[in-house]
Amino acid sequence: MNAQPTVTERTGRTGTPSVRKTYPVLEMTCAACAVSVESMLKHTPGVSDAGVNYANQQAWVEFNPKAVTQQDLQNAVRAIGYDLIIDAEDPQEVQAEARQRHYESLKKRTLWAGILSVPLVVIGMVFMDMPFANEIMLALSAPVVFGLGRSFFVNAWKQARHGKTNMDTLVALSTGIAFLFSTFNTVYPDFWHQRGIHPHVYFESAAVVITFILLGKLLEERAKSNTSSAIKKLMGLQAKTVRIVENDVESEIPVASVRVGQVIVVRPGEKIPVDGVVIAGSSFVDESMISGEAVPVEKKADQKVFAGTINQKGSFRFRAEKVGADTVLAQIIRMVQEAQGSKAPVQQLVDRIAGIFVPVVIGIALLTFIVWMLFGGENAFAQALLTSVTVLVIACPCALGLATPTAIMVGVGKGADNQILIKDAESLELGYRVNAVVLDKTGTITAGKPAVTDLDWQQPESTQLAAILYALENQSEHPLAEAVVDYLKGSVEKSVTLDHFQSLTGRGVTGRYEGIRYLIGNRHLLDEQGISVSLPVMQRAEQWQKEARTVVYFADEKTVLALIAIADPIKETSKAAIQTLKSRGIEVYMLTGDNPQTAGAVAQTVGLTDFRAEVMPSDKAEFVKDLQKQGKVVAMVGDGINDSQALAQADVSMAMGKGSDIAMDVARMTLITSDLGRIPKALELSRRTVRVIRQNLFWAFIYNLIGIPIAAGILYPISGFLLNPMLAGAAMALSSVSVVSNSLRLRTARL
Incomplete structure (x- = not known):
């Protein structure tokens, strides 16, 4: 497979000739990042249309090559802190290497931030009156905020230059102002003493916020780190060299050099390199990657063979009919890539509302400062500064940022306890909405071995x-x-x-x-x-x-x-699991490459009325698409390479633990025991996890809805009460604890 992005020539929306290219994107850390990159690309002169997919970290751009170059596109994206990979021999490999480097760097920063934050919290909460406590906390928090958390400030600045905001903006503002305010109070405490106010510091709050946000990003990166491994393994099924026969002389050439019509020799145990027709000899060929069936198929003269399938003990010759990108295996690889790319981006609720929440909080802080300057009386400036900082501290996104990842972490752990491995948050977020389940037969409903x-x-x-x-x-x-x-x-x-x-x-x-x-x-x-x-x-x-x-x-x-x-015996738990799904109002379908007679017998045994037999891998993916067009949220369950396209296409994908590595890589959940009874449990776990996430977000927002006006001083004209920034920091910490505690309730849930 050629790793270069495909180029499609077309006429743009303005009538000018244009090309469409796909590029890997680097440095995107949230769905809001994808929106920013897409917006910059669309507003680049010469670009007629563009789209960015956060799930597979890729952007497609339709542009006029005479009006804008690839370098111009790259520069536009770099201007807001991201990057495009252009003119690389293998862009996917470059992207994978860059993401791995980013992940390793993020892991180190998170570890060191945690190490430095622990003594900060201990001093700030227990030993705040010890000699030089503020100076020690200043020394410990500075590297966390401006060193390990430097990326938040850099990204916020790049976004601000183009009039944009995201969660990095709020993190940078709240932690930066809290740190600078605390530094001022440490260096010039007399400024507040002269006004009868005790100068509190918030070094530990700034450091802990940075640490928690880094941890959340690390968990997200780890979940996405294996997204390209399925494609790599599918490509690994392709033979590297091929043995051809010309004028009764055998010679070995690279598979990329094979031409249609050449005669190829296949020996026992070898992979078949390209698609073709047998002309001499016979053997049995393992075609499970295409049909999903465990029993190898006999091949003799005039029968077709396919690239990537594995010859058994016999030997034969065949004539090449389809090579390169035209083989069935190449089509499977391409369709898996397209299916993964067609998924909606992971839209974490926190990221979706960041575009509104961040500027609103900044606006409230500025408004608070202005109002106090106008009506604050003798200590107007001091009160204006205190209240505006308090607003930013209490509105810090710690509880908001923890609401989703803590519930996901506990949910993933609960799944592991029930032999369900969950790879990403999207599966847990979508699972409870599933109303159609598509099951492969061989290896899923049945044992997969004669x-x-x-x-x-x-x-x-x-x-x-x-x-x-x-x-x-x-x-x-x-x-x-x-x-x-x-x-x-x-x-x-x-x-x-x-x-x-x-x-x-x-x-x-x-x-x-x-x-x-x-x-x-x-x-x-x-x-x-x-x-x-x-x-x-x-x-x-x-x-x-x-x-x-x-x-x-x-x-x-x-x-x-x-x-x-x-x-191929039916698993003991298959019938009960299917009946459980049907009792919950979920439609269940069975797809198989096997013959209609066998498919019908299996379907009747497990109580299924809707099944399809003799389906190819592309047919399975199309079947899932058709269900999605009907408005259904589809879960696909399979175990073989032939299921990988449908798994990638489905809203929720589950692989059997004893299935192929490729199926497990494409699927976002793996059932370790290969027990279909785990499917209803996985969907129930999703329902409970989403409920906890909603509870967490509700309390996080209620906390901000109540806390921000109080921090701004809305009660001062009535009762003379003004929230101390120290209490605001404690309230922020308490809200985070409540979110974590609520998430931990998932551990005791019965599935």
Whole structure:
């Protein structure tokens, strides 16, 4: 796959020729950042349209290359503190490296901020009267506020230059003013003593706010750190080199050099490099990444093979038909990228309201200062300064900033206790709204591995016959043979050696023991060898086939010795979990690449009426899209590479813990036990977590709604009460404690 962004030529909205490019964006830390970047791009001369996705940290820009260059776009974004990656050989890799460096830096800053804040809190709350307490706190808090928290001030300044604000603005203002006010009180305490006011300091408040906000950003970055790993692993499925045959001479070339029409050799265990058609030889190929089915598919002349699928024990040659970006695997990679990019940005409520809350608080602080200067009397300036600082301190976003991440942290921990790994906040925020669940069949509803369900001996079972059956299947290359071997492994006490073993492609295997010829295979093999099948055996086989089981016959030269049924067993918890979801009014669907007969049998067993069979990976994603167009909030549950597109497209995605690494990377939740009973628990956990978040935000806002007017001095004309900034700092701390305490209630919730 070419990592360069795609370029689409089109005519812009103004009628001028334009191109559309996608660029990775660096330094975005909240949804408000994405809005700022999008706004700057849209207002850049020569740009006709632009959009920024916070979820995948990318921007698309439609622009006239004659009027604006990529460097101009980059400079516009850099002006407000962000960056675009342009002209990189692998922009996704550059972005991943930059984000990893940012994450490591953020981790170190958060750790040091915590270390320095602990003694600050101890001195500020317990030993405030000790000698040189203020000076010690000044020395400890300065590196936290202006060193470790430097990014808040830099970003706030860059936003202010363009008339914009975000949460960084409020953090910078409240902590900066609290620090400077405290420094003034430490250096010139007599200014307040002469006016009969005790000069309080708020160094610990400024440092703790910085520490908490850094911690919140660290948790968010950690949740987003693996967003590109799924794409990398999908790309890893592609073969690096390919063995071609020209003029009966084999040679190895890079897969990127393969041309349509070339003949390619595939050996046992190799990945198939491109899409094509078999022209010689035969084998079984593991196509689970496309179909999701655990049983490898037999490939012989004139049958199609696909890039990324894995050859088993045979060898064959095929003619290349689709190469590069045209292969099925390349399309899966592209569709996963598009699906991840099409998700709505993570819109944390705190970030959405920051654009209103921040300027309102600043306005109230300024208005407070002006009103006190006009009507404050003899100590107008002192009272104006005190009240305006108190407003900024009490409006500090600590409780507001903690409202969501603390609930998410506890919710994620509660999920882990219930074998549900949750990777991001968006899944917890959306889960409670899910009203449609789409289930993959193989590996999700079923165990995902063929197993013997019945072994019906047609004559008294003997240890010798079981040993012969075991020996035949142990030498067979057929994928179903492993199921029989696993079934017999504990019961065969003595091994036997077969003579004249032979594999018959598409029918079964034969071998001799003590002069008698034995065979195991399908009905075609028995008919070919002239072996009669009794009516009871025939009826039993037909019954098993109706139940979507594969029937295998074990026979000697004259008669059927045993009948074997093989199927992918349904998990014990699947039916109960599906019934629980349906009882909550949630629609449940099943999708599978398997045949309609098998799909119907499984659906009937677990109580499903709505299912789709023989669906390709793209069909699964389209099915999810169709449900979303109907206004449904869709949860997709799967375990295979073939499910990755649908998982990326769904509003909430869950992977089975024993599934493929790629499915687990794309999905935002992983069910460790592969138990479908965890799905209702995950949705219930989402409901409870969202309820706690709403409670936290309600109390955080009520606190500000009540506290800010009091801090501004609204009670002074009535009762003479003026809120001390120290009490404002304590109130701020108390609000944070109440938010954390409310979040911790999730630990005791019953799911």
